[in-house]
Amino acid sequence: xxxxxxxxxxxxxxxxxxxxxxxxxxxxxxxxxxxxxxxxxxxxxxxxxxxxxxxxxxxxxxxxxxxxxxxxxxxxxxxxxxxxxxxxxxxxxxxxxxxxxxxxxxxxxxxxxxxxxxxxxxxxxxxxxxxxxxxxxxxxxxxxxxxxxxxxxxxxx
Ligand SMILES: CC(C)(COP(=O)(O)OP(=O)(O)OC[C@H]1O[C@@H](n2cnc3c(N)ncnc32)[C@H](O)[C@@H]1OP(=O)(O)O)[C@@H](O)C(=O)NCCC(=O)NCCS
Numbered sequence: 001x002x003x004x005x006x007x008x009x010x011x012x013x014x015x016x017x018x019x020x021x022x023x024x025x026x027x028x029x030x031x032x033x034x035x036x037x038x039x040x041x042x043x044x045x046x047x048x049x050x051x052x053x054x055x056x057x058x059x060x061x062x063x064x065x066x067x068x069x070x071x072x073x074x075x076x077x078x079x080x081x082x083x084x085x086x087x088x089x090x091x092x093x094x095x096x097x098x099x100x101x102x103x104x105x106x107x108x109x110x111x112x113x114x115x116x117x118x119x120x121x122x123x124x125x126x127x128x129x130x131x132x133x134x135x136x137x138x139x140x141x142x143x144x145x146x147x148x149x150x151x152x153x154x155x156x157x
Contacts, residue, residue: 003067003087006067020060025056029096032070036082040080056095057094057095060088068084079103
């Protein structure tokens with residue numbers, strides 16, 4: 001599992017108990033997982049379909065640096081299943097786990113559509129094939145520095 005994104009727990013992220021608010025954490029992990037699914041499927045039209053139970057393993061406090069990890073566990077016809085974990089960057093203590101997050105690939109009509117992917121793709125194979133074949137190979141439909149940076153990080157891990 002690659003831990004791409006780091007967050008610094010700030011006062012606005014806290015619950016009344018003074019620890020990290022679960023809603024903030026879920027927002028971050030849903031966004032992180034969506035970006036991962038978009039990168040893997042090469043399509044920006046991807047939606048969250050299902051999340052299994054969420055285990056808030058331990059709390060995080062103001063000033064903590066946490067990191068968000070995602071990996072693909074299954075490629076379906078139109079879906080991709082991910083596993084997520086959040087941990088303290090320094091101590092590596094687990095903060096949250098989600099065993100199953102299902103994202104669905106959509107067509108322009110907003111219906112589920114086959115994505116044709118069967119395994120995790122890394123930036124080097126994705127972009128090397130694209131460069132080698134001069135653009136003849138299907139390129140990712142997403143663009144932007146953030147996604148390229150994430151893909152590069154994926155390759156580096
Ligand atoms: C995503 C959506 C188009 C799927 O519609 P649908 O009629 O369920 O589509 P399908 O029956 O073709 O199922 C699509 C895929 O989801 C999977 N799926 C459906 N229900 C599921 C569930 N409860 N748990 C896990 N996977 C599920 C199916 O197995 C299928 O996967 P596969 O093609 O890899 O085999 C529709 O449910 C939807 O628009 N939901 C709202 C999404 C949303 O707004 N999310 C929040 C904002 S991002």
